[in-house]
Amino acid sequence: MATTIRLGEIAHARSGDKGNHANIGVIAYTEAGNEFLDRWLTEARMAEFLLPLRPREVSRYALPGIKAYNFVATEILDGGASRSLRIDSQGKTLALAVLEMRISPPKNIDEMRKPKTRNPVS
Amino acid sequence: MSVIRIGNGAGFWGDNLDAPQLLVETGQLDYLTLEYLAELTMSILAHQKSRDADAGYVTDFPVVLESLVPALKSQSHLTIVTNAGGMNPSACAAKVAEILSAARMDDVLIAAVSGDDLLPSLDEHLAAGETFNHFETDAPLAELRQQTLSANAYLGAAGIVEALSVGARIVITGRVADASLTVGPAVHEFGWSWDDWNRLAAATVAGHLIECGAQACGGMYSDWTEDISLSDVGYPIAELSDDGSLIITKPEGSGGVVNTGTLAEQLIYEIGDPQHYLTPDVDADFSNVELSQEGADRVRVAGARGNPHPEAFKVSLSYRDGYMVSGTLVICGPNATAKARRCGEMILERVKRAGHELSRTNIECLGAGDSLPRIALADNEPWEVVLRITAYDASREAVDRLSRELAPLVTSGPPGVTGYTGGRPKPRPVAAYWPTTIARNKVSPTVETKPASEWN
Numbered sequence: 001m002a003t004t005i006r007l008g009e010i011a012h013a014r015s016g017d018k019g020n021h022a023n024i025g026v027i028a029y030t031e032a033g034n035e036f037l038d039r040w041l042t043e044a045r046m047a048e049f050l051l052p053l054r055p056r057e058v059s060r061y062a063l064p065g066i067k068a069y070n071f072v073a074t075e076i077l078d079g080g081a082s083r084s085l086r087i088d089s090q091g092k093t094l095a096l097a098v099l100e101m102r103i104s105p106p107k108n109i110d111e112m113r114k115p116k117t118r119n120p121v122s
Numbered sequence: 123m124s125v126i127r128i129g130n131g132a133g134f135w136g137d138n139l140d141a142p143q144l145l146v147e148t149g150q151l152d153y154l155t156l157e158y159l160a161e162l163t164m165s166i167l168a169h170q171k172s173r174d175a176d177a178g179y180v181t182d183f184p185v186v187l188e189s190l191v192p193a194l195k196s197q198s199h200l201t202i203v204t205n206a207g208g209m210n211p212s213a214c215a216a217k218v219a220e221i222l223s224a225a226r227m228d229d230v231l232i233a234a235v236s237g238d239d240l241l242p243s244l245d246e247h248l249a250a251g252e253t254f255n256h257f258e259t260d261a262p263l264a265e266l267r268q269q270t271l272s273a274n275a276y277l278g279a280a281g282i283v284e285a286l287s288v289g290a291r292i293v294i295t296g297r298v299a300d301a302s303l304t305v306g307p308a309v310h311e312f313g314w315s316w317d318d319w320n321r322l323a324a325a326t327v328a329g330h331l332i333e334c335g336a337q338a339c340g341g342m343y344s345d346w347t348e349d350i351s352l353s354d355v356g357y358p359i360a361e362l363s364d365d366g367s368l369i370i371t372k373p374e375g376s377g378g379v380v381n382t383g384t385l386a387e388q389l390i391y392e393i394g395d396p397q398h399y400l401t402p403d404v405d406a407d408f409s410n411v412e413l414s415q416e417g418a419d420r421v422r423v424a425g426a427r428g429n430p431h432p433e434a435f436k437v438s439l440s441y442r443d444g445y446m447v448s449g450t451l452v453i454c455g456p457n458a459t460a461k462a463r464r465c466g467e468m469i470l471e472r473v474k475r476a477g478h479e480l481s482r483t484n485i486e487c488l489g490a491g492d493s494l495p496r497i498a499l500a501d502n503e504p505w506e507v508v509l510r511i512t513a514y515d516a517s518r519e520a521v522d523r524l525s526r527e528l529a530p531l532v533t534s535g536p537p538g539v540t541g542y543t544g545g546r547p548k549p550r551p552v553a554a555y556w557p558t559t560i561a562r563n564k565v566s567p568t569v570e571t572k573p574a575s576e577w578n
Contacts, residue, residue, distance in 0.1 A: 023392060027386045052495060063389070063390065063410075065409065065413075066390075068386060070393060070396055086484060088493050096344075099344065114345070
């Protein structure tokens with residue numbers, strides 16, 4: 001069986017709510033990773049991943065300046081912050097789950113991982 | 123080129139009370155913004171105001187302001203812009219005036235910016251043909267009018283600019299777009315015209331990046347590690363120039379981190395189509411924003427573009443919609459997850475036997491992956507899980523019955539039921555959210571600016 005890796009090895013993410021909709025922004029660490037996301041992390045794939053939560057629609061938007069894709073999943077929060085019966089009524093944990101999606105590492109995987117020198121910590 | 127430093131010391135009502143003081147003491151700010159209003163905060167404040175005409179504002183703010191008195195005295199240019207006014211900006215201003223007068227700061231000008239509250243005029247608007255259709259479903263408000271708790275237009279920066287232009291040092295608004303708290307000071311300082319869309323977009327990006335406080339500085343960051351100290355996390359500062367160029371940073375010596383990663387995550391936080399981040403001030407395009415690290419905890423933000431603002435104001439309306447309750451028990455032992463689920467079902471069976479049909483219920487086994495059911499997966503069967511049971515119904519009695527059925531399970535359920543220490547969970551009335559719009563020409567801000575000595 002081919003080894004798979006976490007999506008989180010080539011991207012980071014943040015999610016949140018807008019009423020009953022959630023958005024999940026997935027940000028590639030590198031340009032190569034961004035090209036991979038463009039091909040692999042399609043609307044259809046994200047919709048399939050989120051299927052257990054029954055979104056009405058999943059749309060994808062590109063933010064090339066930050067190497068990111070924003071996914072908007074409508075009516076996915078069981079009514080949203082005020083009416084939802086779920087513990088995560090605001091979709092804040094969706095990003096972490098998305099980063100656990102499994103990918104078969106492409107040939108140029110080493111060009112996609114987080115560069116060690118990036119993002120200095122003060 | 124002139125530069126202003128705008129720091130945001132609160133991202134929601136309930137945020138760290140010490141953050142604003144630390145930010146002004148170490149941030150060399152020109153402006154401190156404090157953002158308190160989430161989508162449904164207004165319905166809570168409306169409820170408070172309906173019981174007490176002097177209530178209905180964010181009560182954290184006077185507490186924070188008290189801590190800022192020394193800074194207001196020693197930093198003559200420091201100006202505060204906040205939406206703490208909620209449903210009652212003038213009552214909030216009066217409370218702030220009391221604090222400033224007690225501190226012998228009688229001359230400080232305090233402004234209350236209102237006009238966003240549509241509840242008093244809702245029937246007039248309906249009679250004039252506004253139907254307040256739901257943003258997404260397009261359904262008209264119609265009979266939900268009778269259950270409406272609050273209705274507030276998201277105003278833009280104009281009222282804030284008006285208050286600053288007459289010298290207000292503390293500007294207290296009701297519902298304004300979060301980013302407008304930052305756009306207001308920028309327009310006032312730089313004299314931008316209201317159709318300078320690219321610059322308005324730059325200030326809007328700045329406001330968006332700092333509006334959630336610590337989330338720009340390492341809070342919620344996917345790449346958080348122990349190396350990033352969050353217990354003393356700094357709050358964000360936008361250095362905005364008159365040409366619209368922008369740096370995001372944080373106070374020197376504070377915890378957390380500002381890097382292209384934290385800001386990329388925050389840029390995308392709670393947005394829809396990045397080409398149309400709509401505020402009352404501008405239709406901002408975030409899609410080509412670029413981030414570059416200029417030094418430790420300093421990131422340049424460039425590339426925001428703006429288009430003319432939308433022709434309608436967004437309106438956040440809430441209406442009364444039944445009752446909810448949520449309670450927890452801890453279920454321990456072998457097969458904890460299955461047992462917890464069965465315990466949840468027993469509770470519901472008992473409510474049913476008592477003659478109540480709950481219209482919506484949810485059983486969650488927290489610890490077993492139920493925070494994202496059938497998506498998040500726990501690797502091993504846990505020894506204990508938190509059973510969380512939640513229900514909604516139009517009837518308060520039905521919901522109340524559920525809250526009474528948790529404790530009995532400790533003695534009358536399977537072995538291993540514990541953790542009933544918080545007492546009986548309290549049913550709460552639900553304020554449902556109805557996002558809608560109103561024509562721009564039907565709403566305008568009203569600004570009242572007076573010295574502290576004249577507010578009471």
